[in-house]
Amino acid sequence: MASTSKDNTNNCTAEQSNVTDTLEPGACSESILNPTDSFEEFASEMSSSLQDRDSSLTAKGSTISEIQSEIGESSKENAQMKNTKSSDDLQSKDGAMSASASNSNLTEQNGVDEDCDNEKDDYLQSPELVNKEKHVFILSSAGKPIYSRYGNEDKLAGLCGVIQALVSFIEEQNQDILRSINTKDCKAVFLVKGPLILVAVSKSNESETQLVLQLTYAFNQVVSMLTLTQLNRIFEQRRNYDLRRLLSGVERLIDNLLVFMEKDPAFLLGAVRCLPLPEKARENITNAIISACNKIRDLVFAIMIAGNQLITLVRMKKYTLHPSDIHLLFNLVRSSESFKTAESWTPICLPKFDATGFLHGHVSYISEDCQACLLLLTVQRDAFFPLSQAKHTIAEKLRRSNCLVAINDALNRNEELPTTNPLKHIGIPEIRHFMYKSKSTAQLFTSDPISLDRLQDYRTRHKEGGDITVKKIEKLSDIDYVRNYRKFCSQIHCTSIPAKLIFRSNSHDTVIAWVTNGFELYVTFDPLMEKDQAIRAVDRLIQWIKKEEHRIFIMNAPTF
Amino acid sequence: MIDFKTKISSFFIFNSSLGPKEGEELKRILFFHPNQVTTDARKMQVGLCEAVVKFMSTFSSEPCDALQTQTNRYIFYQPEKNFWMVLVVRIPYTTKALSAIGESRGEVIEPTIMYDLLVSAYKMFRMFMGPFQNIPIEDIYTTCEEFFTPYILSKNITNDISDVIQGIHYLPLDKNSFFKVICFIDLLEINYPDFKCISFVYNDQLIWNALSKNDMLTLYQYLVQKLLPTQVAKEIQGDAVAAAQRHGRFISPPEGIRNKEDLQKLVKVYLMCEDDTETKQYYLIVYRTLSATVCFIVDVNTNLQIETFRSLDAFIGPQLSTIASTISEQCTIQALQNAQITSDTKFVYFNRLNLAFKSSVNRPINKLIPSTTLKPEVLSIIAGMHSDKKSLGNYGEIIVKIPDEYWITGKTSNEREFYVIIQEKNATLKEISDEVKRICEAQMKGVFFYPI
CATH class of the missing domain: 3.30.450 (Beta-Lactamase)
Known part of the structure; x- marks a missing residue:
């Protein structure tokens, strides 16, 4: 692995003119985000055998209890943590038991199959379900429906029974793990995580890996409401538990998350989008947060976001957040109208940070005239008032230092900002669209930053749709471009044969996908683009990003 | 080269409508390789595939293509309604899982190769046996057994470009040589109106074809991968010395056509000619001189006489050997030219x-x-x-x-x-x-x- 990456650096030098070989816009030695490649992590997870899988979910230690013990939290809580851990260990045994139980389920299933088939098929052919681009089902390992993206999951009990039977049959009889089933136009992808089975049935152009990542996100969304510990415990106690009782409200979160994942390239790249701000403004915001919060000992993260974009993140030393946790926070904030009206105090579990416990979050919008939302996450369960106090101090400071105006300008995509319409500003007419990821900081920038109102638009558009429609495309939207990049991303992120550079030209467009040690870049040009011309354009594009990097990216990693 | 047989966990053909009732599951299984698998295990595998096919049919109108598990890939092909051919191959889900089963990347076969293998296995079956649905139920089990067992065991698969892209090597000829070939074929078809020349192959390169595109590839693969290699092996062993003196010989049926009894051994095939719209049954006759191989078909309803074949042999033999030497000269010149531009x-x-x-x-x-x-x-x-x-x-x-x-x-x-x-x-x-x-x-x- 090491040798290939070295080669890669050499190549970039050769491929590009001398100017850009040292440029890695957005690169930064210290990152607020954990830049671990989720694709690699994913790959190792996917290669685990059946035995590994059962233990993997319980192996991790608790970060939260680590913090608590560090800041001298009462020993009582620690003891409780230990308890939950040992109960986790029981899980694997229980898993084995439940599997054998489900086997008998299968034979039963086979018998009944013929009878309930007609009924089941009828519902699956109903307009609510037929012709959807992507279905997502979540069920318990006992085969009880928990979530269906479309239709009523109650009526899908038959289908869930079949899924459960397939999964457990392959595990029991073949000692194997079911991964996917394909037809020419459709993929069904299966993921078993702890006590849950997640399935995506998709006719989109997403790769299997991309679909599994989405299922992992959906699982993490469930975990973020319950914690993994609680989830495991519930099913340990009652294998047949109807989890929907505990998940009211989560359905909507998963719905939104699924739409979000289909539209936003952040998921495709495993990166976080930052709100482009003048360096000074971002610095002021960060400083305002630090000065208001540095006295609050058990505050772990202070995060300010707006319109699915990160404004700043201040963290406790030693701890960083994974992009996927931030995505869940984006989704939570975007999906919860109630945060707009009042300061909220809510338990949040960030699965990558610590799946075993809750952080407690003070969530509020900065002010009525600014759509930025501040999340203060702590391990202290009764810190609402000091945090509320801190929030007001921060809001006041931001207003005085004109930061709210800067945020609003960026959100409303003020014409004068270079980042509002980057393509126009860069001035290379052949470039139609691009997206760029700085690998070391796990942040991305695209030529078409999503603004708030447009996100709303996706949601309403999606409500009508989800259906497969063949429409004649007159002008491609940024979503169409991102859709187009999916195949390139999956080739670039492929773990067995990772492509380093892809140049594809057809009668519709010319696309370059290029990955180096420092960044990933995807550019769409006009069709019939000459190679040297395209390379020159990429050169200039990278220089422009370099010039604007302080505005586009968060280039430091502030701590309390 | 990869030892292909060890990669195949199993290969089976089933039709769920053949044993619709419970307890009749075994009737659904037309063929199962390897042979030593217990009936229970067979039922289990087929049952799983039936369930998978059914599951996907609720979401897609397209037939099921593949099932991927952590270590295996099941490749599905439905050549005729309800008839499913399934190949189970050890292709792990991730490359990291490779080491777990003790293999290296180089030993993993491309899934597309395996799918193409199923398709060509079926086409070969159809060429010699006809479609599944036309075979009487009582015969189908033995027919499949007799055809597929040797087919699977003799099949060599390499991770080779020619297996990824299945095509035909054509032999480019100069005008005069090509004209000679065409004249020969025309003359032959006029003199022997019952016989139709369907392909002319030199070594493993095609010069003339009169079959529809689909059948052309199947016949070509049969010639190049099956019939000719065994023939060449025979020639090397010395059989050919005698044969060459007689200018040429019939190589299908394998013993040649010497007497009336041999006429009973003629191979029957189902083929579609270039301008036809339907598949018909014919006798397939293959004649070979030096490196040139010619295939003829004769309608199965024709009343064949041994004299016809004797005169055919006398007619083709000398002509074909002249043509073969002309082509051979051409090839030598071409090889020299190619040598200059090869890099x-x-x-x-x-x-x-x-x-x-x-x-x-x-x-x-x-x-x-x-x-x-x-x-x-x-x-x-x-x-x-x-x-x-x-x-x-x-x-x-x-x-x-x-x-x-x-x-x-x-x-x-x-x-x-x-x-x-x-x-x-x-x-x-x-x-x-x-x-x-x-x-x-x-x-x-x-x-x-x-x-x-």
Whole structure:
């Protein structure tokens, strides 16, 4: 692995003119985000055998209890943590038991199959379900429906029974793990995580890996409401538990998350989008947060976001957040109208940070005239008032230092900002669209930053749709471009044969996908683009990003 | 070369409608390889496949293609309604899982190769036995057993470009030589109106064909992979010395046609001719002199006499050997010319319209000698490009760089495809593209590819 990456650096030098070989816009030695490649992590997870899988979910230690013990939290809580851990260990045994139980389920299933088939098929052919681009089902390992993206999951009990039977049959009889089933136009992808089975049935152009990542996100969304510990415990106690009782409200979160994942390239790249701000403004915001919060000992993260974009993140030393946790926070904030009206105090579990416990979050919008939302996450369960106090101090400071105006300008995509319409500003007419990821900081920038109102638009558009429609495309939207990049991303992120550079030209467009040690870049040009011309354009594009990097990216990693 | 037989966990054919009731599951299984698998295990495998097919039918109108588990891939092919052929191959889900089952990347077979294997197995079956549905139920189990067991055991699969892109090697000839071939065929068909010449092959290269596109490939594969290699082996053993004195001989049926009894041994095939609209049953007769092989078909209802074959032998023998020597001279000249332009670059050309296949990474006729094989990674990328025709459209180009300095270029132009593999350190996109252009001009003179 090491040798290939070295080669890669050499190549970039050769491929590009001398100017850009040292440029890695957005690169930064210290990152607020954990830049671990989720694709690699994913790959190792996917290669685990059946035995590994059962233990993997319980192996991790608790970060939260680590913090608590560090800041001298009462020993009582620690003891409780230990308890939950040992109960986790029981899980694997229980898993084995439940599997054998489900086997008998299968034979039963086979018998009944013929009878309930007609009924089941009828519902699956109903307009609510037929012709959807992507279905997502979540069920318990006992085969009880928990979530269906479309239709009523109650009526899908038959289908869930079949899924459960397939999964457990392959595990029991073949000692194997079911991964996917394909037809020419459709993929069904299966993921078993702890006590849950997640399935995506998709006719989109997403790769299997991309679909599994989405299922992992959906699982993490469930975990973020319950914690993994609680989830495991519930099913340990009652294998047949109807989890929907505990998940009211989560359905909507998963719905939104699924739409979000289909539209936003952040998921495709495993990166976080930052709100482009003048360096000074971002610095002021960060400083305002630090000065208001540095006295609050058990505050772990202070995060300010707006319109699915990160404004700043201040963290406790030693701890960083994974992009996927931030995505869940984006989704939570975007999906919860109630945060707009009042300061909220809510338990949040960030699965990558610590799946075993809750952080407690003070969530509020900065002010009525600014759509930025501040999340203060702590391990202290009764810190609402000091945090509320801190929030007001921060809001006041931001207003005085004109930061709210800067945020609003960026959100409303003020014409004068270079980042509002980057393509126009860069001035290379052949470039139609691009997206760029700085690998070391796990942040991305695209030529078409999503603004708030447009996100709303996706949601309403999606409500009508989800259906497969063949429409004649007159002008491609940024979503169409991102859709187009999916195949390139999956080739670039492929773990067995990772492509380093892809140049594809057809009668519709010319696309370059290029990955180096420092960044990933995807550019769409006009069709019939000459190679040297395209390379020159990429050169200039990278220089422009370099010039604007302080505005586009968060280039430091502030701590309390 | 990969030992293909060890990769196949199982290969089976089933039809759920043959044993609809519980307890009759075994009737659904037309064929199961390997033989030593217990009936319970067979039922289990087939049951799983039935469930998977049914599950996917609720979401898609397309038939099920594949089932992937952590260590195996089940490849499905439904050639006729309700008839399913399934191949279970050890292809792990991730490369990291490879080490877990103790294999290296090079030993993993491309899934597309396996799918094509199923398709060609079926087509071969249909050519000799006819469609599944026309075979009486009581015969079908033995028919499948007799056909597929030797087929599977004799099948050699390499991770080779010619298995990823299945095509036909054509032999380009100069006008005069080609004219001689055509004249020979015309003369023969006029003198023997019952006989139709369906293909003319020199070594493993096709010169003349009168079959529809689908059957052409099947017959060609039968000749090149099955019939001719055994024949060549025989000739090497010395059988041929006597045979060559007689100018030529019938090689199908295998013992030749010497007396009346041999007429009973004529091979029957189901084929569709170029201008026909339906498949008919014929006798297949193959004649060979030197390196030239000619295939004829005769309607099964024709009343055949041994005298006809004797006079046919006398007619073809001398003519064919003259033609064969002419072609042989041509080939020598061509080989000399080619030697001048060959370089170490690797390219592959394929035309979907006539299945013409040309490659610098050619393999020898009998696959005994390993060819200059491509790395499995490179092969996998080409397989991806070949199967994803849509993304390039009618005119397009794709260049992919993968680790170890491999640059793979794919170009399409309508139904034509051209791939070039270059391994070069510190190359730029522009340099690679120029090099590809140069190779394209040198090797594919007169064939249009974008960009010019």
